[in-house]
Structure formats: C-alpha cells, structure tokens
Amino acid sequence: MKHRLSTVVATAAVGALLAGCGGGGPSSGGGKVSDDKIVLGVLTDLSGVYADIAGPNSVQAVQMAVDDFKKKYGDKAITRNIEVIKADHQNKPEIANTQAREMYDRKKADALFDVPTSSAALAVQTVAGQAKKLYFNTGAATTELAGKTCNPYTYEWAYDTYMLAHGTGSAVTRAGGKNWYTIYPDYAFGQDMQKKFETAIEGAGGKVVAKDPTPFPSDNYSTFLLKAPGLKPKPQVLGALQAGGDLANVVKQYQQFKLKDKGIELAIGLLFDTDIKAIGADKLAGTMFTTAWFWNVDAKAQAWADRFKERTGQRPTFDQAADYSAATHYLEAAQKAGSDRAADVSKELDGTKFSDFFAHNATIRAEDHRVVHDAYLAKVKDPAKASEAGDYTEPVKTIPAAEAFDQPSPDCHLS
Template identity: 40%
Template sequence: MSAAVSAALLFAAAPAFAQGVKIGVLNDQSGVYADYGGKWSVEAAKMAIEDFGGSVLGGKIELISADHQNKPDLGSSIARQWYDTDGVDMITELTTSSVALAVHELSKAKKKIDIVVGAATSRITGDSCHPHGFHWAYDTRALAVGTGGALTKAGGDSWFFLTADYAFGYQLEEDTAKIVTASGGKVLGAVKHPLNATDFASFLLQAQASKAKVVGLANAGNDTINSIKQAAEFGITSGGQKLAGLLTTLAEVHGLGLQAGQGLVVTEGYYWDNDAKSREFGERFMKRTGRMPNMIQAGTYSATLSYLKAVKAANSKDADAVARKLKELPVDDFFGQGGKVLANGRMVHDMYLFEVKKPSESKRPFDYYKKLATIPGEQAFFKLEDSGCKL
C-alpha cells in the first residue's frame, strides 16, 4: 500500500484536524425573563463545557451568547449570522416561545441543531418538529399535567386564565385547559395581557369576577411575579381563589419572597435539593453565581453536555450524525436521570410537583419547595404518536 493511500485512509477514519465546536446561548438577558434564564443559563453552559473537558474532535469548544430581547426578528437575525458567518454549530436555551419557534424554523432550513430549553411551547416537538430540533427541560404539556391536573383533582374544578399574549401563553392555556376538562373541571374564561405588563388590575378584576376556584397564570418571569403581587393587593387569595403559577420556577419564587409566594403549587423538572446529585450541582452553581439554579439553568447544562457527548460519540459535528446520537444516547446526568430522547426530539424525564414553603418552614436561602409528587416522564410529556410531529 502506498504512503499516499495509507494517509488518505487515515484521514478518512478521523475527523478533520482540530475541528472543535461552537455553541451559542441565545436568550433574554435584560428583560422580563432575565432571571428566569439570562446570564445564569450562560454560566450553566460554561460549567457543562468545563466538565466535559473543554475540547472535542481535537479542537476547543467555544461558547458565545446574545440577548434576543424577546423579539423573534432579532433572534432570527442573530441566529442567521451565527450560522452563516460565525460558524456556530448548535444554538440552545432560546427563552421565549415566539423567538424559539422562529430560530427553530431557521435551524430546519439551515440543517443545524437547536436544543430549546427556556421556551415552553409543545409545538417545538409537535407540528413544528424537524430532524435536528430538540426540546429539553419541560414544555406546556408537562406544566399542564403537573399543576393543572393536580389542582383540578384536588377540588379546583373551575378555572380562569391570565395569559401572556403570545405563542407561549396561548399554548400553555390551551394545554392546561385540555387537562382541566379531562380531569372533570371547567374553564370559565380567560383574558390576555401584553408581555412585560406592569399593571394587572383590569385582568385580575376579571378573574375575581369570574368566581373561578383557580386563577391560572399562563405567564412567566416578571409577569408572574407582578401578577401574584398585585393579586394579593386585590384580595384574590384571601377571598378564597387559588393562584396557579403554571410556569413558576425557583427564580420567580426568589423574586417574590416566601411571604408572597407561600402555598403556590408549581411544576419544575429540577430542584437543587431533590437528591444528592442535584445538590452537588446546585452547590457548585451557587458558589459561582450566588444563587441556586432553576430548571432552565440546570436544563441548559444538561442540553449542552448531551450535545457534546453526542458529538464525541458521532466523531463528527455533522448535524445528521449528531442528531442520531442525541436520540440514541440516554440522558444520564443530575437533571435527566433516566431520561431519553424521542424521535421528535423531545427529551422525556420525570417532572416534579412542588408547593412553596411558608417562611417558617425554610431553613436556609433557596430552601423554598416541598415536594408533593413525582410525575413520570411518560405521563408528563406527549407520547410520540400524540405529539403532532410528522417525522
């Protein structure tokens, strides 16, 4: 065999020299969802890269980030530049469903991998699914099954929704309403509010007038914090109605404080004090940031680490090869213990139903939750055949 042929065979069997990969974290870093994900998600992605070893395919793992300001056109523009000019191989986090759906479509067209973590809409792995698109952490279906199903079965059988007026809010309301009615409850009405609202008075008065047992907050971030605080001012909970924070994470509870947040029922895919593995990550994150992670930040770590494992297993950063490995490999980390990825890109893992503690029950900072139930992943998320994905 000639030296030239030997060299050619050797080259074909190995990835191009010092390829590395480039990952982009695209989310809201200055607006209504800045605490919900924000720079804290960027830090979580950095931790995943460090824990992986900092290199893959013989080259360095690079991380860049940007603030999409919750604007789909801006998010798409940044993603396009990252893909076309900056050599980004995968985009993750993608808080805000309207932005996530826009970038998801662009990734489909560009044959690039996106792993949505921060956005909620179940459409990501439903009617908008594509071969290289993935959804980690949670979605509107899982939140609906958790909080919606639990409260309805506990006697909260009439609902009124306060809904953020964009894709995420619509889907969360729709998915929760289906679970409420399937559990024997009824929806008495709903009202939409603009993203990043400051005055919820008229919306809350409509909820109060409905006499619904449960006021479902189909919003997130500062919108959830503000609506809960103003609901207290209007005497909604003291009047006997229960607030359901349909997308409330540890970050929002921290922003509220336990005095205002106590008694809220929430659904998350991670809590730092769940078990030894969760505590280990939470404590490391706390040392770096001064706060405990919520499921978005923990999910961003898991998504980033899983992507890097798939690149290594594929021995390539080709989108087809990596997507196959993402769907083959188990998700074995503190976040998705026993997790698996379906053919539509949905990562299935257990979700948890929590109640926010009273101030007297909390023993240390961020000791905010008591666990009510574990929701098996197979119950929380759509089965593949029910998801609406045509893959």
C-alpha cells in the same frame, strides 16, 4: 477537611454525569470538526423579563459544561478548541431570527441552546432547519416545537406546556378548584398554555369559566384581576399563566386586590426559584406548581448546584441546569461520533436513555426529539422549613416520565 470533602463529592458527581452521557473516547482522539473548532451559541434574554430564569447564567451553564468536558478528555477530546458565544434576542422573534442566522452563518455556531420565549424559539427552529444546524431548546415551552413545526435539527430538552398543565391543572382541580379564570400572555407560549390547561382542567372534572389574553410584557394586570370576583359563575381559582417578571407582577397585584380573601385561590402555570425569590416565599408558601427539576431534588443535583453557585453566586433554575445537561450530551455525542456534523451527532443522540443530575429516567425520543423524563409536582416551601436561603421547593410527588409528557404528535415528521 470540609472543603475537600465537598470538592470530592462535586467532582464525583461530574464524573458520574459525564460517564452517564457516553464516557469513553472518540473513534480516534482529535476527531474531525468543522472550521477546526466547535462553537456553542447561547441565544437568550440577557436583560428582560426572562433574564433571571435564563440569561447570563445560562451562558455560564454552557461554559461550565465545556470546561468539564475539556477537563474529562484533555488531549483526547475531539477538539480542545470549543468556544461559547452569546446573543440577546430581547424576547422578539424577529430579533431571534436575525441573531440565529448571524450565529449559525457568520459565527459558525454548530449548536444553539436556551431561547426562552416560545415565539422566539419557533423562529430559531425555522432557522436551524434552514441552516441544517442543531438547536437544543431548554427555555421555551410550546408543544409546537415537537409537534407541527418539528424538524430533525431541534431537540426539546426540559419541559413543555403539557407537562406544566397536566401536573398543576389536574392536581388543583382534583383538590376542589373546579371553576377557573385563566389569564395568559398573548403569544405562542401563553396561547399553548391556555389550551393545555383547559384540557387538563376539564379532564379532571373542572371548567374554565373565563379566559383572557394579556399583553406581553406587562406591569399592569388590574383590568383582569378586578374582573375576577364579578364573573358568573364565580371562579374558585385564578390561573396565572405568565412567567418571569410578568408573573411577579400578577402575583403582587393579586395580593394587592385581596382576591384570596374573596375566595379566589391562585394557581401558577410556570414557577422558577428566581420568581419565588422576587415575589417572596412567605407570600407563595403552599402554592402548588409543576417543575422539571429543582436544585436539591437529590444529592447529585445538589452537588452540581453547589458548583454552579460557586461559579455564579446563585442557585440554578431548571432552565440553566438543562442547558448544562444538553450541552454535555451534545459534546459527548460529538466525541463518540468523532464529528460535529449535525447528522452524525443526532445519530448518537436519538433513542438514548440516560439519567443525569437534571433528567431522571430520560429518553431522547427518536420520533420527535423530545427528551421525556421525570417531572415533579411540588409546592412552595414555608420559609420556616427552609434549610437555607433559596430552599424553596417542597416535593409533593414524582410524575413518571411516561406520564409527564404527551405521546409523540402525529403532526411531527422528522424524515
């Protein structure tokens, strides 16, 4: 009985999501698709520092969206021939460029998804514009994607550095952490994070007393961490702006050198459940962070996360949840348009307002293709309060969509 009930709840949640994405059938069942099929490509880090955040389970998330779409529409689907392909960009922009061209041109991908690592994402965005094919970014955080490098073929679905910085940077500074030392990975994501955090910290009355770029990827941060206690003025906060495996290395060495005992608190720019698992919730308990989503934020999210766990054996990260959401909205837009042409799909997406299991109070801004939605200021939950393994997030407050993301950049011109 319990199993049947959970199945009903999960199925209802899927129905609610798909209905919220447009529902209904296409103008005529079995619309026009190029090459007699729709191909969705997942370009991700399959084996490196971001493989747990995105990686194989991002592929699973997109496949799950395809399976649910087929189940919903059956023979009325725009096409039953929907293929999911994958490639590993190894967090290198030159490889991302090559793989994106291969997927769009030879493998006939209609849309690409995921792409952690901002430098890789910027490369893919350029290729998407040249190929005139869609790209849904869920993995990279640089604001340039919806700023000076924006194009009509790229959608920003999950988060960005503005959201992260103005959540965590402002909150920690207002709580008393006025003087910061920030270390950031020396590529597009880290450079953008540093700028956004410094702006947020100064806006809240604080100051970045020192900042250092660090190699990417890296397993040794001792040079930077040992420097912190001797800085003048002494920082009250170490801002660790790394992500994935690099972040785990920073935190472990922060604890090894006992910087907390020396009066330097830790603030984290980007934190996923997979990071907390790798580092240990007991070691991070109470640490504040900003997130786009967490798997038990509400009943709808948990129902979807339960199905994801049944499929993969793991709880999803917000990157993986965003992949499902973006793929579902793409398919629903193609269904409604009766076409998989980029221009036709975009016409259905632009300006759409929606709330699904991932994005609450969301709008797909037509001006820059940024999806603005609620975000969450949170802290790592004390393991003693966890309801189950993987219950890591204790919400502090909801950041409304209008505050979570910046206004459209004057540098973005889609037309």
